[in-house]
Amino acid sequence: MAITNFRLTTDEYTENFSDIHPPFENLTAALVEANRCIFCYDAPCIKSCPTSINVPKFIKQIATENIKGSAHTIFDSNIMGGGCSKVCPVEKLCEGSCVYNLMEEEPIQIARLQRYSTEKAIREKWPLFTRKPSNGKKVAVVGAGPAGLSCAHVLSRQGVDVTIYEKEAKGGGLMTYGIAAYKVTPEFCEDEVNYVLSLGGIEINYNQELGKNITLPELQSQYDAVYIGIGVGLARQLEIPGEHLEGVEDAISFIYDIRSKPFNQVKVGENVAVIGMGMTAIDAATQAKRLGAKQVTMVYRRTEAEMPCTQVELDIAKLDGCNIIWLAAPKEVLGVDGKATALVCSKMILGEPDASGRRSPIETGETIVLEVDMIIKAAGQMPFESLVSGLSLENKYGKITTDAHGVTSLNGVFAGGDCVNGGREVVDAVQAGKDGAAGILEFLSV
Known part of the structure; x- marks a missing residue:
C-alpha cells in the first residue's frame, strides 16, 4: 500500500495518542505517593536533576497539602517543570537515583508528583512569581525553546525587558514540535509558554528567523545583550x-x-x-x-x-x-x-x-x-553549522563555544542549550538558560 493518511478512525487516533503517563486522578492518590518518600538527607534525586529541583521539599509540600508551595519550589528551579515532568527520562535521572531502587522497591513517582503540582498551577494560572520593576536593560533572546524561555524568565524576574525572536508560529521549541504527541500535547505546550509569559516583561515575536528576518548585528545594536538558543534541527x-x-x-x-x-x-x-x-x-x-x-x-x-x-x-x-x-x-x-x-x-x-x-x-x-x-x-x-559560522561566533562544527555562563566569543552575546551541547534533554536546556541568564545579569551588572 502507498504512503497515505486517513488510515484510522477518529476514535482510534484519540486512543493511540492519549496520555501515555496518566496523572494522579485526585489529591488523595498524590498524597499516598508523596507519603512514601523518606525525604533523604543530601538526596540523590536532587543531584541527578540538571536543574537541581529540591525534590524532597516539593514532595513534602504535597504531603502537607501545600500544592501552591510545591509548584513554586519546582518552578523556582525549572520554569518548564510542567513539560519536563512529562518528557524527562526520569528513569536515568531523579527516579533512577531514588534510594528505593537500592531496596528493590519501586522508586517514588517523582515525575507524576511534579506533574500534579505544575499542571494545577498552569491550569489555574497561579501567579507564583513577582517581577522586579523594569531597570531599563533590554535583552534579545533568539529561540523560544526551553533554553530561551528559561533564560527570559530569569532575566525578567530581575527587571530586565526581554524580547524573544522565534522562527516558528508557536513557542516551546522541541517541546512543541519535536516530541511524541502521546507524551505531551501541543495544547499543553502552548499553555506552558503562556504561563512563562504571564510573569510580564517578556514579548515573543513569532516567524522571525535568525539570518533571514533578523541578523545578529541588528540585535547587538538594539539590545544590551543577546542570548542565542536556536537548538539543533538539521537531520544527519x-x-x-x-x-x-x-x-x-x-x-x-x-x-x-x-x-x-x-x-x-x-x-x-x-x-x-x-x-x-x-x-x-x-x-x-x-x-x-x-x-x-x-x-x-x-x-x-x-x-x-x-x-x-x-x-x-x-x-x-x-x-x-x-x-x-x-x-x-x-x-x-x-x-x-x-x-x-x-x-x-x-x-x-x-x-x-x-x-x-x-x-x-x-x-x-x-x-x-x-x-x-x-x-x-x-x-x-546536526547543528546549524552554516548559520553559526556566518555569525562570526567561535564554534566547533556548528556547536557554539561558550564558558559555563554561556559567554561566547562575541562581547555581549551568550548562548546555550542544544546549539552549544549538540543535543541533550529538555531539562539540560532549561539549566543552560538559567546559566546564560546568570552570565547576562553579571554582564549587565544587574
Missing part, C-alpha cells in the same frame, strides 16, 4: 544511494508534521523502516505504528547494550509492536519509478571500542533486504 544524512527517493524522510520532519497537523492528515507507509535507536527514533517508530502502519522495523548498527535510548523507551516501541533488527546498517535504498521499495542493510559485528568507548560496528559482507514503502531517518541531528 545517511550518505547512501537512493536516500532521496520518494518515501524517505527524516524523523524531524515526520514528527513536526504529527505535532502541527491533525493526525488524519499525516501520511504514513504500510511497511516502515526507522533507522536509529535514539529517543527521536523511538518517537518516530511508535508514532508511525499509532498512525496505522502495518509493520514498523527499527534498524540499529550496534547491539541493545550500546543503544542511546533508555530501556523504558525501547519497551514502549516493543509494546507498540515495532520490530527491531540489531547489528544492521543502512547500505542502499532501492526504488521503482522514483519511489522507495526496499532498504538494503549490511550485517555488522562489533569490533574494538571507538574514541567514546563504544565498540565500533564493522561490516561482515552480508546484507539483508527489507521491503518497505517508507523509510524514516533518525540517525541524529
